[in-house]
Amino acid sequence: MNFVEAIARKRDGLELTSAEVQAFVRGASHGQIGDEQLAAMLMAICIRGASERETQDLVEAMRDSGASWKLGEAVPDAVDKHSTGGVGDSVSLVFAPLVAACGVPVVMMAGAGLGHTQGTLDKLAAIPGFRTVLGGSEALDRLARCGVSIAAQSEDIAPADRKLYLLRDVTATVPSLPLIVASIMSKKLAVGAHRLVLDVKCGSGAFCKTPEVARRLADALMGVGQRAGVTLRTLITDMSQPLGDRLGCANEVRAAIEVLSGAGDRRLRELTVELAVEGLVLAGRTAESARAELERRLADGSALARWAEVVRAHGGDPDESRLARPSRTVLVPARHGGFVAAIDGEGLGWIAVALGAGRRRQGDRVDLSAGLRVHARVGDRIEPGQPLATLEVGDRSVEIDALVSRAAAAFRIEGDPPPKTPLILARLGGAA
């Protein structure tokens, strides 16, 4: 097949055949198609979209691009959790040890940063020694040792997603519903948990900016899961501002440890508990007993103790003092007073990337110490000059004055308080 013709057909809005989709995925995983052609196809899909049949073909071809671990057969109770991506979203780091501390095993195939969002794998890389490139038997070993396995896409498992993910990250081709569905569901199905909790993000810091688009994404993800026999619970959640108050790799590990210690950012804690409730409900608990047990595990130190076990079982050092620290911090003052009416989450995410917390080109090294802290949340009353955020600068050379101005502009301050937005916009349950 001449792959240029397939790119041209998608460019012109035509449907790809199953053979063309398979050739695209095979070419990505085995290196037979170069990055320029893969990127052109990704952009064509991003602009033209894909039909349900093309999306299902993509999911299946990407799922089958590597091994199939079938962990749900070995550990039928295991639950997986995935977010569609947002800023300040360190839920996975809390969810895994917290749910495991309640006796429900957690298997996760996580991703690195994508576009303006920071990914779980990059955050885990901030923990000295933490290893996420695992084989299937190592994943089972981690589950037996600590009740949690967190793995990365690799040459062994989901290699097509590994390749396309890295390309999407640096070619502005992330916010495409079919590509998001294929990326998430292919790796979930390759790992093979029978139960899945999805967090579909909606708002300025997410890839879906409106509830309608988020609902379409949720329905598409759930449709693929249900066709594969997976039982899913999905929350559509607010990302109209960063979820937690920290962005960046080491920063978000610290945010997770704070929540696991029974304190931490209120919104991050609340959403994590709600997603964990869904995970325990999938394991047969009632929502009420699940919520009570989760709160108990956060309060009595067992969630934090499980975190240390999870880190050790993955080869890491749980000593928080070994996390990277920024070389300097710069405050972002409010230009005038009023109420914070809106926060441009994507804008703040790109500032974190500019500081080094994400990649601008393939192969960029992520600065684990870089990021930012958010001091003002939507609805807060602000005095002129009050700090809205702190930029945390690592070793990348940056134009700090420009970043400070961009960060200040990401906070829209008005005379009246905005209406309150709930953290959870919808709860969708689906049985296989």
Ligand code: URA
């Ligand atoms: N998470 C993924 O794994 N892939 C996406 O495309 C978005 C979020």
